[in-house]
Amino acid sequence: MASRGRAFAAGALFLLLELALQGAAEPPLVPAMFVFGDSLVDVGNNNHLARCNASCRADYPRYGVDHPCHSPTGRFSNGYNLADQLAQLLGFPESPPPLLSLLKARLVPQMSSGGINFASGGAGLLDRTGPRVCGGEVLSMTAQVGNFTSLARRWRRENRTTAADLISRSLFFISVGSNDLFEHIAFPSAPNRNDIRFLQDLVASYTSYIKDLYAAGARKFSVVSPSLVGCCPSQRALAHDPSKGPIGVDKFGCLGAANNLSRQLHPMVADMLQGLSLELPRMNYSLGDAVGMADFVFNSPSTPAYNFTELERACCGSGEFGEGGCNGSAPLCGNRSSYVFWDRFHPTEAASAVTAKELFVDTGLFVRPINVQQLVAPQP
Numbered sequence: 001m002a003s004r005g006r007a008f009a010a011g012a013l014f015l016l017l018e019l020a021l022q023g024a025a026e027p028p029l030v031p032a033m034f035v036f037g038d039s040l041v042d043v044g045n046n047n048h049l050a051r052c053n054a055s056c057r058a059d060y061p062r063y064g065v066d067h068p069c070h071s072p073t074g075r076f077s078n079g080y081n082l083a084d085q086l087a088q089l090l091g092f093p094e095s096p097p098p099l100l101s102l103l104k105a106r107l108v109p110q111m112s113s114g115g116i117n118f119a120s121g122g123a124g125l126l127d128r129t130g131p132r133v134c135g136g137e138v139l140s141m142t143a144q145v146g147n148f149t150s151l152a153r154r155w156r157r158e159n160r161t162t163a164a165d166l167i168s169r170s171l172f173f174i175s176v177g178s179n180d181l182f183e184h185i186a187f188p189s190a191p192n193r194n195d196i197r198f199l200q201d202l203v204a205s206y207t208s209y210i211k212d213l214y215a216a217g218a219r220k221f222s223v224v225s226p227s228l229v230g231c232c233p234s235q236r237a238l239a240h241d242p243s244k245g246p247i248g249v250d251k252f253g254c255l256g257a258a259n260n261l262s263r264q265l266h267p268m269v270a271d272m273l274q275g276l277s278l279e280l281p282r283m284n285y286s287l288g289d290a291v292g293m294a295d296f297v298f299n300s301p302s303t304p305a306y307n308f309t310e311l312e313r314a315c316c317g318s319g320e321f322g323e324g325g326c327n328g329s330a331p332l333c334g335n336r337s338s339y340v341f342w343d344r345f346h347p348t349e350a351a352s353a354v355t356a357k358e359l360f361v362d363t364g365l366f367v368r369p370i371n372v373q374q375l376v377a378p379q380p
């Protein structure tokens with residue numbers, strides 16, 4: 001009897017919570033969100049690429065262990081990823097669907113459906129980034145942007161003014177660049193490779209993607225520059241490889257050469273965006289400094305907003321840093337919320353949530369010149 005009473009009370013409470021959530025439901029802050037980039041924001045495009053192998057897929061356990069459906073979806077996370085979490089802050093239930101799952105279901109992507117996710121794990125700013133690591137195939141940024149612009153052309157043919165208006169009010173969210181840095185370290189193309197020249201090539205590519213999206217009607221860009229990629233468990237393991245001894249380890253115990261690239265790239269992306277906003281009328285943007293955010297978390301991991309206790313090891317994977325890779329037989333940590341890294345390359349749901357929140361509400365510390373909430377505000 002008592003236990004039935006408790007069950008009833010719990011059920012009633014659940015119902016009330018659900019009603020409260022429904023009551024609070026408001027329309028999203030933007031008509032649509034379009035997502036571009038790599039595995040930090042891919043929600044399943046790579047599941048549909050025949051020549052993309054397990055290195056760049058997340059459609060097997062233990063991915064998704066904390067997702068509401070408790071199964072892998074293609075997100076490189078234990079649960080939701082950065083695209084979902086930013087979408088949620090905008091008032092959507094999660095990221096818009098991956099382009100390739102719409103096409104697989106023979107659905108024609110509609111303009112009015114809240115957006116599309118074009119992102120692909122392994123992709124980079126350069127077209128050559130991805131295939132040689134992923135077994136042959138990723139959706140490059142060139143393909144992702146081209147896929148959007150061809151859809152936008154179709155939408156404009158269907159209804160010119162509505163399409164232009166909706167696209168101009170939508171959010172274009174881009175998170176890319178880490179894989180270019182990883183490959184630059186892993187495959188030094190020439191003995192005297194020139195880092196500055198390489199970073200300039202990345203920024204030149206970035207510029208052309210943003211100009212193409214602008215030409216297709218995009219006006220509101222939320223951009224995140226690569227984080228301290230040298231602190232990923234995979235790169236930490238390289239820096240501490242016992243056969244080579246600690247090499248180029250920085251103050252956080254990470255691969256210094258990789259982190260240096262991230263630190264140099266951020267201000268270049270900032271200058272690029274500022275220049276474009278002066279050149280392109282009504283273009284507006286919000287740039288997240290993921291290097292600054294990572295510095296902050298590594299320096300003060302026990303901040304009450306997150307209380308991270310494990311900054312080095314991946315939650316899923318064997319080896320000193322979890323660099324062995326995550327799969328159904330890999331060791332899994334107990335409390336995922338206390339880990340920064342989920343697998344050897346990707347943050348936990350708890351860590352990406354910190355980034356999403358910052359992008360949305362930061363007041364000038366790590367997000368400039370305005371945050372995403374300000375970016376999506378209606379313009380007079």
Ligand SMILES: *[C@@H]1O[C@H](CO)[C@@H](O)[C@H](O)[C@H]1NC(C)=O
Pocket residue numbers: 053054055131132133134135136
């Ligand atoms: C995926 O393909 C790449 C490139 O061919 C290869 O190096 C890697 O080991 C493959 N990964 C898996 C899990 O098969």
Ligand SMILES: *[C@@H]1O[C@H](CO)[C@@H](O)[C@H](O)[C@H]1NC(C)=O
Pocket residue numbers: 142143144146147150151
């Ligand atoms: C997306 O881009 C790729 C590469 O350009 C192309 O092969 C594919 O047909 C495009 N898909 C759509 C739906 O536009």
Ligand SMILES: *[C@@H]1O[C@H](CO)[C@@H](O)[C@H](O)[C@H]1NC(C)=O
Pocket residue numbers: 158159162
């Ligand atoms: C275009 O969109 C507007 C606003 O949604 C709608 O009123 C109009 O009927 C549409 N026109 C066509 C041809 O679909």
Ligand SMILES: *[C@@H]1O[C@H](CO)[C@@H](O)[C@H](O)[C@H]1NC(C)=O
Pocket residue numbers: 248249255256257260
């Ligand atoms: C990284 O940059 C710092 C400061 O510019 C420099 O002292 C250090 O040698 C660099 N480390 C590596 C591994 O390139």
Ligand SMILES: *[C@@H]1O[C@H](CO)[C@@H](O)[C@H](O)[C@H]1NC(C)=O
Pocket residue numbers: 281282283284285370374375376377379
């Ligand atoms: C960018 O957005 C901010 C905040 O909503 C606004 O004050 C500013 O005028 C916008 N800039 C442009 C060029 O639209």
Ligand SMILES: *[C@@H]1O[C@H](CO)[C@@H](O)[C@H](O)[C@H]1NC(C)=O
Pocket residue numbers: 303304305306307
């Ligand atoms: C972090 O720990 C503090 C103190 O124990 C607690 O009040 C807070 O709720 C915790 N934060 C999270 C995100 O768990």
Ligand SMILES: *[C@@H]1O[C@H](CO)[C@@H](O)[C@H](O)[C@H]1NC(C)=O
Pocket residue numbers: 316317318319323324325326327328329330331
């Ligand atoms: C599965 O993960 C474990 C632990 O990281 C690793 O040792 C093993 O090689 C992985 N298996 C495959 C098939 O990749």
Ligand SMILES: *[C@@H]1O[C@H](CO)[C@@H](O)[C@H](O)[C@H]1NC(C)=O
Pocket residue numbers: 306307308309335336337338
């Ligand atoms: C899990 O970790 C978070 C963050 O460190 C902490 O706030 C929480 O209390 C932990 N939960 C358990 C059950 O230990």
